[in-house]
Amino acid sequence: MDISGTPSTTLKNGIKMPFLGLGTYRALGESCVEAVKFALNHGYSMIDTAQAYENEPQVGDGWKASGRKRADVFITTKIRDGNQGHKSTLKSFETSLANLQTDYVDLLLIHWPSIQDFDRTIATWQVMTELYREGLCKSIGVCNFTIPLLHNLIEKTGIVPMVNQVEFHPFLYQKELFSFCNQEEIQVEAYTPITRGKFFHHNAVQQIAKKHQKTPAQVMLAWSVQHNIAVIPKSANEDRILENSDIFFNLDSQDMKTLDNVKPQTRLITPPDAPPSWKS
Numbered sequence: 001m002d003i004s005g006t007p008s009t010t011l012k013n014g015i016k017m018p019f020l021g022l023g024t025y026r027a028l029g030e031s032c033v034e035a036v037k038f039a040l041n042h043g044y045s046m047i048d049t050a051q052a053y054e055n056e057p058q059v060g061d062g063w064k065a066s067g068r069k070r071a072d073v074f075i076t077t078k079i080r081d082g083n084q085g086h087k088s089t090l091k092s093f094e095t096s097l098a099n100l101q102t103d104y105v106d107l108l109l110i111h112w113p114s115i116q117d118f119d120r121t122i123a124t125w126q127v128m129t130e131l132y133r134e135g136l137c138k139s140i141g142v143c144n145f146t147i148p149l150l151h152n153l154i155e156k157t158g159i160v161p162m163v164n165q166v167e168f169h170p171f172l173y174q175k176e177l178f179s180f181c182n183q184e185e186i187q188v189e190a191y192t193p194i195t196r197g198k199f200f201h202h203n204a205v206q207q208i209a210k211k212h213q214k215t216p217a218q219v220m221l222a223w224s225v226q227h228n229i230a231v232i233p234k235s236a237n238e239d240r241i242l243e244n245s246d247i248f249f250n251l252d253s254q255d256m257k258t259l260d261n262v263k264p265q266t267r268l269i270t271p272p273d274a275p276p277s278w279k280s
Contacts, residue, residue: 006045007248009228011162012185015139017107018074019225020245021046023191023234028055035236036062040073043245048191048232049100050078050111051092056099064101075100078111078143079128084120089127093136108137109165113149115275122156129159139163141187146275147180154184165189165232167269170223170259171199178227192268193231194220194244204262208255214246221247223259 008016022039024032024047032055036047040063049059056077063073077100083092097103108128114121128140141163145153154160164181168174168190181188199205200216209219217233217240224231225247233244251259 007225009187009230011139011187012160013139013162015106015162017139017163017187017230018044018046019230020044020221020247021048021074021076021230021232022241023232024049024055024059025053025191025234027053027058027234027236029058031236032058033062033065035238035241037065038238039241039245040066040068042242044241045072046074046076046106046230046232048076050080050109051083051096052078052080052111056096060099060101070102074106075102076107076109077105078109079124081112081114084110084114084124086123086127089124093127093131097136104136104138106138107163108132108140109163110142112144112271113142113275118149118152122153125153125157125159129157141165141189143191144275147177149275150180150184150186160184161186163187163189163230165191167192167267168224168229169193169195169220170205170262171195171202172265172267173260178229187230188228189230189232190224191232193224193229194233196268198268199262202262204258208251208258211255212249212251214249215243217244218247218249219251219255219259222249222251223256226251226256 007019010016022044036059049056077096079089131137132140139162141161143165145164164186194217205216209216221231235241
C-alpha cells in the first residue's frame with residue numbers, strides 16, 4: 001500500500017496502517033457515499049466499516065467515486081456476531097468483498113466475541129487466519145476483547161491478533177489492556193475516540209484546546225495518536241471530517257499527564273452481549 005505522507009503505524013506483520021480513519025457507524029445511503037468520497041480526498045486513507053453497519057455497498061461506492069487507487073485506501077470491515085462460525089464467516093466475507101468492490105480488505109476484524117459460545121469465535125478466527133494466508137485480508141484482528149479473552153484466543157489458536165479495536169479515549173483510558181496489547185504487539189485502535197461529544201465541555205479538555213488553538217475533538221484525537229493509538233472518528237459532516245483530520249500536533253508532557261488522569265472514567269458503549277467484565 002502506498003500511503004506515503006499519511007501518518008501511520010506499522011502492524012507486527014509489517015503492514016502500514018494509518019493512524020486516522022473515517023468511522024462509518026450509522027452512516028447510510030448517499031450521505032455515506034459522499035462522506036467516504038470526501039474523506040479520501042481530504043487527508044484520509046483509511047475507512048472503517050462492518051457487516052453490522054449495513055453500509056458496505058455505500059463504502060464501496062464511496063471509495064470508487066473518490067478516484068483513489070485501491071492500493072492507496074486502507075479498508076477495514078468486521079464479521080458480525082450472527083455470521084460467526086466456519087461456513088458463515090466464509091460466505092459473509094465473500095459478500096463483503098463484493099459489496100466493497102474489492103478483492104481483498106486491508107484489515108478484517110471479529111466485531112464482538114461470542115461470549116455464550118466462544119468456540120464459534122475460535123472457528124471464525126481460524127477461518128480468518130486462512131483468509132490472511134491466502135492474501136484475501138492483509139491483516140486480521142478483533143474488537144472489544146478484554147485481556148482474558150485475548151489470552152483465551154491466543155492459547156487456543158496460537159495466533160495473536162494484529163489489532164484490537166476497542167472504545168478508548170481520555171475518559172476511558174484502559175491502561176492494563178493497553179499495556180497488555182503493547183506487550184503482545186497488538187495495535188490498539190480506538191472507536192468513540194471523541195466520546196460522542198459528551199466531554200467537550202470538560203474543564204481540562206477546554207483549557208488544553210484553548211492553549212493549542214484547537215477544538216476539544218482535536219485534542220482528544222491527538223492524545224490517542226500520541227499514545228500510538230489509531231483512531232476512527234465517525235462523521236458524515238464535511239466540516240467535522242476536516243476538523244477531525246487536523247490532529248497531528250504535539251501535546252506537551254503536562255497536557256498528556258492531565259488527560260491521562262481526567263475524571264470520570266466511564267464507558268459509553270455497553271451492549272447486552274458485552275464481555276462479562278470490562279475491567280481489562
